[in-house]
Amino acid sequence: MLTQTWKRGDPPCLYGGMDGRRVVDGKLSWYQPLGRCHWIAFFSMAIGVLNYPDLDWRFVSGDLHTVPVGFDANGNPKVVMDILMFDRMSADESLALTKKTAACGTTHERGAAQFEQLYALFIEHRVPTIRACLGKT
Numbered sequence: 564m565l566t567q568t569w570k571r572g573d574p575p576c577l578y579g580g581m582d583g584r585r586v587v588d589g590k591l592s593w594y595q596p597l598g599r600c601h602w603i604a605f606f607s608m609a610i611g612v613l614n615y616p617d618l619d620w621r622f623v624s625g626d627l628h629t630v631p632v633g634f635d636a637n638g639n640p641k642v643v644m645d646i647l648m649f650d651r652m653s654a655d656e657s658l659a660l661t662k663k664t665a666a667c668g669t670t671h672e673r674g675a676a677q678f679e680q681l682y683a684l685f686i687e688h689r690v691p692t693i694r695a696c697l698g699k700t
Contacts, residue, residue: 575603591646600647601678604629605685611644612690616699618642620690622682628660629678 569578576586579596586592596603604622608631612620618633618641633642643654652660 575599575606578602595647597647600645601629603647604631604682605689607631607644607646608685609689609693610646611642612693613697615642616694616697620686622686623658623661624675624678624682625661625663626665626675627663628657630657630661632658 574586574588575594575596576592577596579599584592586595594603594606601624604624608620608622611618611631611633615633618635619638620631620633623630623632628648631644632640633644635641640654640658643657645652645654645657648657648660
């Protein structure tokens with residue numbers, strides 16, 4: 564969805580920023596498009612649902628960061644599935660980044676609303692499909 568030129572087999576990392584780290588085909592680095600957290604969050608949530616299907620998965624999003632979070636039955640966050648920043652910040656720091664605003668002090672309300680709609684559709688339609696594949700409906 565980020566770019567119309569992407570095709571199956573293209574490394575997601577090519578669609579993000581580069582920070583000098585070594586990218587290895589088929590390893591996590593290959594899936595890390597730096598600076599594209601709002602877009603890779605769908606993939607990250609699918610990984611979370613596959614590994615922790617009994618949690619209640621939601622996107623936690625703000626101007627600067629988006630992460631899928633798995634909550635327990637009491638509404639407590641149990642897993643933060645941040646494949647972009649996990650090696651640089653803790654789960655708490657990742658969640659805190661979602662609450663910060665852009666340095667320019669403006670939010671992108673229209674874009675945020677569109678992302679919220681996409682996130683809701685993913686949770687409503689794709690998460691149950693993933694769980695069904697695991698036999699967890």
